[in-house]
Amino acid sequence: MTMFWILAAIMVVVSLGVLVRPLLAVKAPAIDDTAQTNLRVLRDAMAELDAELAAGELTAEQHAQARTELERRALEETADDDTRPSSAAPRGARASALALAVLVPATAVLLYAQLGDRRGLDPVLAQPPAHATAADIDTLVQRLADRMKADPADPQGWLLLGRAYAGLQRFDEARDAYREAMQRMTPDANLLADYADVLAMTQGRTLAGEPEKLVLQALTLDPDHLKSLALAGSAAFERGDPKAALAHWTRAKALAPPDSPFAGGLDPGIAEARAAAGLPADAPAPVPPTPAASAGGLQVSVRLDPALAGQLQPGDTLFVFARAAEGPRMPVAIARLPATAEPVQVTLDDSSAMMPAMRLSGQARVVVGARVSRTGNATPQPGDLEGESVPVAPSGTVELQIDRVRR
Structure with missing residues (x-):
């Protein structure tokens, strides 16, 4: 499936959700069934989009552009819910969950391209569609923040809000939103790595301490998680362990699509780590360390x-x-x-x-x-x-x- 058809499917599903739910507001079971169907279609389409990036069928720029458009539509859908007729059932949690299903931070892929550098924690805010202004995005994010104040029990809403704040480089607010999400859901590798990332930005752009612990926990869950491998390499280089940094970055490069910007962005860090470790350019990279098991258990x-x-x-x-x-x-x-x-x-x-x-x-x-x-x-x-x-x-x-x- 091409990127065009993926986006077309998303646009159709979102449009149907906007039109059908108000009309069926008095039929709560039908609304729930439609939302669940839409949610499954959206998740499948997003998974296919990620798969095409991993397979090299999309460039990072195409992938980021597609997800940026989805981010805008998801936030607009969340904002639009405030003006629709209410049903007997609570609406805030469902709207936030639907928004989260299609919102993946537009900065993620572009940030990956920066992580080969040992200081690769600088945020890169993907450009929104030309017709969306910074004020529009700020307004949508503020509406989501207001919704979370009214419905703080929704963990996926906090996750969405944290990613939105991170994209706007409002790292203190992103940290607080991610912390709320962590307290309300079982974190996966993506959440742990993203939380570590913004936490590092709030403490002087260093991964030392709690951010590195979060990254290592992410790698325990998923040893092949690209962002976590890149961040683990940055943390190791920061604390003066170039061999560990080289191990993490080399593994990340081997797992990434060969011609991807992410793989190419790792090369300068790999070269610097080799030089700092006193290794020739063709020497095998060390094996990444694994957490030591504790006694008992x-x-x-x-x-x-x-x-x-x-x-x-x-x-x-x-x-x-x-x-x-x-x-x-x-x-x-x-x-x-x-x-x-x-x-x-x-x-x-x-x-x-x-x-x-x-x-x-x-x-x-x-x-x-x-x-x-x-x-x-x-x-x-x-x-x-x-x-x-x-x-x-x-x-x-x-x-x-x-x-x-x-x-």
């Missing part, structure tokens, strides 16, 4: 209920996690691996922590869970396959069966 055996085996699809992702039996539902340890119908063994310990202040070893009792994700997103979605244990001690062995479908 949980040995988790996960198996899929045979009755659900037929629902397993190629490319599904298995998340195995532990959360406090009492308190926040954010995992204190998590592992990600390809989903399979065969039983798997997973170790959860402090090296699997999502947040430095929330570790497995600090819990009295935990609930261990496993979930097969269709999208690879750590946030639970309807249709995921899942199972949980009763509360157990944070060490020892646990046998877990995935035996239900999330509704």
